[in-house]
Amino acid sequence: MDKHLLEQLKKMIAESNNIVVLGGVRMEEECGINSVRMENVAYEVEQRYGYSPEEILTPSFLQNRVELFYDYFKRYVIQLDKMLPGEAHVAVMRLEQSGRLQAIITRSPFGLYQMLGSRKVIELHGSIHKYVCPKCKKEYSDVYVASSNGIPYCQNCKVALRPDLALYGEELNNTRISKAAEFVEKADVLLVLGASLNSYLTKHLLKYYSGNKLIMINDKPCINDDKADYVVYGRCSEILPQIM
Ligand SMILES: [Zn+2]
Numbered sequence: 001m002d003k004h005l006l007e008q009l010k011k012m013i014a015e016s017n018n019i020v021v022l023g024g025v026r027m028e029e030e031c032g033i034n035s036v037r038m039e040n041v042a043y044e045v046e047q048r049y050g051y052s053p054e055e056i057l058t059p060s061f062l063q064n065r066v067e068l069f070y071d072y073f074k075r076y077v078i079q080l081d082k083m084l085p086g087e088a089h090v091a092v093m094r095l096e097q098s099g100r101l102q103a104i105i106t107r108s109p110f111g112l113y114q115m116l117g118s119r120k121v122i123e124l125h126g127s128i129h130k131y132v133c134p135k136c137k138k139e140y141s142d143v144y145v146a147s148s149n150g151i152p153y154c155q156n157c158k159v160a161l162r163p164d165l166a167l168y169g170e171e172l173n174n175t176r177i178s179k180a181a182e183f184v185e186k187a188d189v190l191l192v193l194g195a196s197l198n199s200y201l202t203k204h205l206l207k208y209y210s211g212n213k214l215i216m217i218n219d220k221p222c223i224n225d226d227k228a229d230y231v232v233y234g235r236c237s238e239i240l241p242q243i244m
Pocket residue numbers: 133134135136137138154155156157158159
């Protein structure tokens with residue numbers, strides 16, 4: 001690890017009043033949470049259901065195979081016993097508490113920052129903690145869904161709930177995307193954590209950044225890393241406590 005670089009980043013972050021975090025799902029994987037892109041999980045899901053996570057997490061499955069959808073969802077997506085924030089989330093929260101962090105933009109729907117009290121999170125894909133009745137719009141919690149027998153239904157309408165989540169093939173919420181873009185546009189220091197610069201969403205948001213302090217921290221090299229001004233390879237849970 002380049003100690004000199006870490007010192008430089010620490011100073012840069014300490015001196016900025018306008019920091020924005022783009023948090024990748026890798027941060028959650030480091031805490032032991034399964035994500036759909038993990039190959040071992042995808043394999044197990046295919047073995048069990050005959051479909052991949054990407055096939056199941058679609059509007060068509062929610063509509064036509066709702067029992068299978070929720071069996072998968074409760075078994076692999078809602079992981080209430082595993083959802084504990086890690087060192088990386090704690091470090092990001094220290095920044096938020098200092099008042100210098102403007103937003104945490106994330107594709108992760110697991111809500112780990114909010115568990116630490118964050119009020120600055122923009123969840124681009126929605127949240128696995130919230131469920132809505134498509135008919136009367138009543139909201140339900142993850143605990144309600146996790147403890148339901150089979151398909152979770154609205155108590156009033158008896159129709160299946162839907163997660164407040166963008167499923168595969170669905171558009172992301174435009175208001176959240178524009179809000180995120182606005183924060184990136186105004187950011188001084190932009191931290192891309194546990195994500196590559198290569199994903200569609202990151203690429204889209206980076207177009208708005210005009211600063212020269214784009215810091216990327218990720219576990220392994222990936223195409224387009226050279227678009228960052230500073231790159232550190234390693235686990236966020238190990239690097240972040242050293243620089244913030
Ligand atoms: Zn209802």
